[in-house]
Amino acid sequence: MYVATKGGEQAIANAHALLAEDRRGDPTVPEITPAQIREQLRLGIDRVMAEGSLYDPDLAALALKQARGDQVEAIFLLRAYRTTLPRLGYSEPVATPEMRVHRRISATFKEIAGGQILGPTFDYTQRLLDPSLAETGEIADAPAAGQGVAHPLPRVADTIGREGLLEPDAAEQDDGPIADLTREPLRFPADRAMRLQALARGDEGFLLSMGYSTQRGYARNHPFAGEIRMGEVAVEMVAPELGFAIDIADICVTECDMVNQFKGSKTELPQFTRGYGLVFGYGERKAMAMALVDRSLRAEELGEEITAPPQDPEFVLYHCDNVEASGFVQHLKLPHHVDFQSELHVVRGMRAEAEKALAESPFKEAAE
Amino acid sequence: MTADGYNFGYLDEQTKRMIRRAILKGVAIPGYQVPFGSREMPLPYGWGTGGIQITAAVIGPGDTLKVIDQGADDTTNAVSIRNFFVRMCDVATTERTAEASIIQTRHRIPERKLAPGQILVYQVPIPEPLRWLEPRETETRKMHALREYGVMHVKLYEDISVKGRVSTAYDYPVLVNGRYIMRPSPIPKFDTPKMHRMAALQLFGAGREKRIYAVPPYTDVVPLDFEDHPFTIETWDQACALCGATTSFLDEVILDDRGRRMFVCSDTDFCQERREAGHRGDGGPNPLEEAAE
Numbered sequence: 130m131y132v133a134t135k136g137g138e139q140a141i142a143n144a145h146a147l148l149a150e151d152r153r154g155d156p157t158v159p160e161i162t163p164a165q166i167r168e169q170l171r172l173g174i175d176r177v178m179a180e181g182s183l184y185d186p187d188l189a190a191l192a193l194k195q196a197r198g199d200q201v202e203a204i205f206l207l208r209a210y211r212t213t214l215p216r217l218g219y220s221e222p223v224a225t226p227e228m229r230v231h232r233r234i235s236a237t238f239k240e241i242a243g244g245q246i247l248g249p250t251f252d253y254t255q256r257l258l259d260p261s262l263a264e265t266g267e268i269a270d271a272p273a274a275g276q277g278v279a280h281p282l283p284r285v286a287d288t289i290g291r292e293g294l295l296e297p298d299a300a301e302q303d304d305g306p307i308a309d310l311t312r313e314p315l316r317f318p319a320d321r322a323m324r325l326q327a328l329a330r331g332d333e334g335f336l337l338s339m340g341y342s343t344q345r346g347y348a349r350n351h352p353f354a355g356e357i358r359m360g361e362v363a364v365e366m367v368a369p370e371l372g373f374a375i376d377i378a379d380i381c382v383t384e385c386d387m388v389n390q391f392k393g394s395k396t397e398l399p400q401f402t403r404g405y406g407l408v409f410g411y412g413e414r415k416a417m418a419m420a421l422v423d424r425s426l427r428a429e430e431l432g433e434e435i436t437a438p439p440q441d442p443e444f445v446l447y448h449c450d451n452v453e454a455s456g457f458v459q460h461l462k463l464p465h466h467v468d469f470q471s472e473l474h475v476v477r478g479m480r481a482e483a484e485k486a487l488a489e490s491p492f493k494e495a496a497e
Numbered sequence: 498m499t500a501d502g503y504n505f506g507y508l509d510e511q512t513k514r515m516i517r518r519a520i521l522k523g524v525a526i527p528g529y530q531v532p533f534g535s536r537e538m539p540l541p542y543g544w545g546t547g548g549i550q551i552t553a554a555v556i557g558p559g560d561t562l563k564v565i566d567q568g569a570d571d572t573t574n575a576v577s578i579r580n581f582f583v584r585m586c587d588v589a590t591t592e593r594t595a596e597a598s599i600i601q602t603r604h605r606i607p608e609r610k611l612a613p614g615q616i617l618v619y620q621v622p623i624p625e626p627l628r629w630l631e632p633r634e635t636e637t638r639k640m641h642a643l644r645e646y647g648v649m650h651v652k653l654y655e656d657i658s659v660k661g662r663v664s665t666a667y668d669y670p671v672l673v674n675g676r677y678i679m680r681p682s683p684i685p686k687f688d689t690p691k692m693h694r695m696a697a698l699q700l701f702g703a704g705r706e707k708r709i710y711a712v713p714p715y716t717d718v719v720p721l722d723f724e725d726h727p728f729t730i731e732t733w734d735q736a737c738a739l740c741g742a743t744t745s746f747l748d749e750v751i752l753d754d755r756g757r758r759m760f761v762c763s764d765t766d767f768c769q770e771r772r773e774a775g776h777r778g779d780g781g782p783n784p785l786e787e788a789a790e
Contacts, residue, residue: 137571137572137573137575137576138571138576138580140573141573141576141577141580205537205541208537209537209538209539211537212507212508212512212536212537212538212539213503213504213507213508213509215509215511216511311534312534313534314532314533314534314535314707314708315707316532317634317635318635443632443633443634443635447634452537452541452542453542453705455541455542456541456542456543456544456546456705457542457543457622457705458543459541459543460541460542460543460544460622463544463566463573463574463603464566464567464572464573464574465567465604465683466567466748466749467567467568467604467605467667467684467685467746467748467763468604468666468667468668468683468685470685470731470746470747470748470749470763471666471667471685471686471687471731472666472667473749474666474731475662475664475666478662479660479661479662479664482661
């Protein structure tokens with residue numbers, strides 16, 4: 130005889146024990162430490178911190194270990210943890226012109242003041258698997274990073290901006306209060322500050338595809354990489370008891386200033402417009418994709434015709450968060466048998482009616 | 498603080514206060530979706546984060562919590578959510594509907610009539626009843642503000658004219674307090690009438706969509722229908738094979754690959770109580786008899 134299933138509790142405990150065992154893998158291979166992950170899988174850490182909206186390399190390393198290397202799962206772990214942290218206050222805006230630069234390039238000018246600085250990039254490497262990395266060993270000394278780099282390095286956009294060819298920085302245009310996406314729900318119309326917050330923590334893969342589609346003719350907006358820079362910036366906070374800003378941390382960020390064509394309008398001369406990307410850590414692909422999508426989301430503001438998803442704030446912003454998307458897609462694994470039972474009732478009822486109608490139909494014989 | 502060093506209910510006090518304010522606004526405007534600063538919770542979005550945040554905001558050390566999914570206390574996600582609150586609040590839990598002060602649910606309303614003072618917390622995946630008709634939030638908020646619900650009636654009418662019946666089987670749209678159209682969360686139609694003038698407070702949390710709404714006790718909740726096509730609920734030819742109940746929502750349980758099945762109460766506590774009171778069903782098809790044939 131059927132007995133109502135019990136034992137969900139035991140099944141869960143067993144599954145988690147299995148997970149722990151699988152996470153460890155072959156016990157004859159030494160266990161990986163969060164410090165190793167932090168130092169040697171740094172770009173993985175950077176993505177987890179960026180989309181997890183929490184700058185803490187040690188916790189990100191722990192999350193990646195716990196998540197068995199699954200980035201979205203690690204991002205989720207970090208987000209769930211940051212929920213428990215009280216909001217003590219807001220920092221001053223970080224000054225990226227003051228950045229201690231490790232990398233800084235521009236595609237719009239051959240030479241730029243301060244120079245093109247390649248830094249630790251994958252660019253121009255030939256993507257050939259390197260068998261020497263299968264072994265551990267010493268590496269050759271690299272020239273000291275940042276050596277000979279001027280400080281501060283002026284932003285390329287400011288050079289173009291002087292001629293009025295480029296629209297002013299958004300920060301110079303808008304000094305209203307800035308909403309906080311981590312404390313308030315997204316609402317529409319969402320202003321640019323809110324949109325940028327959502328994009329900064331948005332899924333890299335989603336933004337990459339959205340940005341890519343704008344390059345292939347959907348909401349095309351002719352981008353040039355005005356400047357990409359990566360390095361450390363100081364985070365400053367005004368302590369109320371002191372009355373002035375103090376340094377509380379140095380963080381690594383990647384910034385992308387995309388320069389895009391703008392045909393001009395009845396009231397404005399043709400000029401270049403901006404798309405902006407900024408992410409925690411060294412996340413160049415994400416920063417560039419973010420800048421493309423930021424620019425396409427400005428379609429309404431710039432009076433452009435809206436024809437494609439990357440120009441639609443509700444479409445992009447409601448779907449770019451991978452913690453939300455991953456949870457909701459995977460909730461389909463949860464039992465739905467009550468709803469399914471109700472659907473069965475409806476479908477069975479409709480079929481029965483249709484069969485009855487067919488049986489009673491005067492055209493039945495002719496049809497046969 | 499809990500043993501793990503987390504605040505009571507996981508969320509910090511400021512966040513809980515923010516959620517309580519949203520709940521109070523929801524209670525004051527029955528059926529209205531209140532936007533709130535939903536937080537990432539340690540369970541995934543879509544797995545009950547809205548309900549969990551509401552429960553975390555209203556629960557106190559003296560509460561007794563019951564958590565069900567599909568009507569049952571022992572479904573995996575219900576177990577997981579119950580364990581979360583035991584860990585984060587160290588509160589008493591129960592499987593008895595009558596003994597619970599807070600019942601968090603996914604997809605069902607208990608069969609037993611709820612009493613004054615009890616709180617029923619629903620987990621809501623999509624809070625917007627007009628969403629399948631209009632994907633844009635900016636539009637649907639306007640439609641609610643203007644009480645522009647024509648599209649919903651047209652949808653129901655089209656169902657009837659094309660399929661001979663309203664094809665919505667669960668999450669059936671209701672009108673709350675004569676003002677707002679509301680999604681009751683994906684409960685079967687069978688449960689919808691239980692919401693009408695319920696003695697308990699009904700709270701709805703949609704974490705991913707960042708909305709909270711509420712139905713205060715004894716509020717009118719009326720499913721949308723037409724005079725000549727009145728709202729109907731599911732009925733079964735069978736009784737529960739375990740307790741013999743003929744008035745409960747029944748789960749269809751597949752017994753083998755020959756299509757043999759039996760029907761049992763979806764509400765495990767209701768079924769258990771009836772069996773304890775001596776009620777018996779027919780036990781369903783007997784596999785031994787089949788084998789002997």
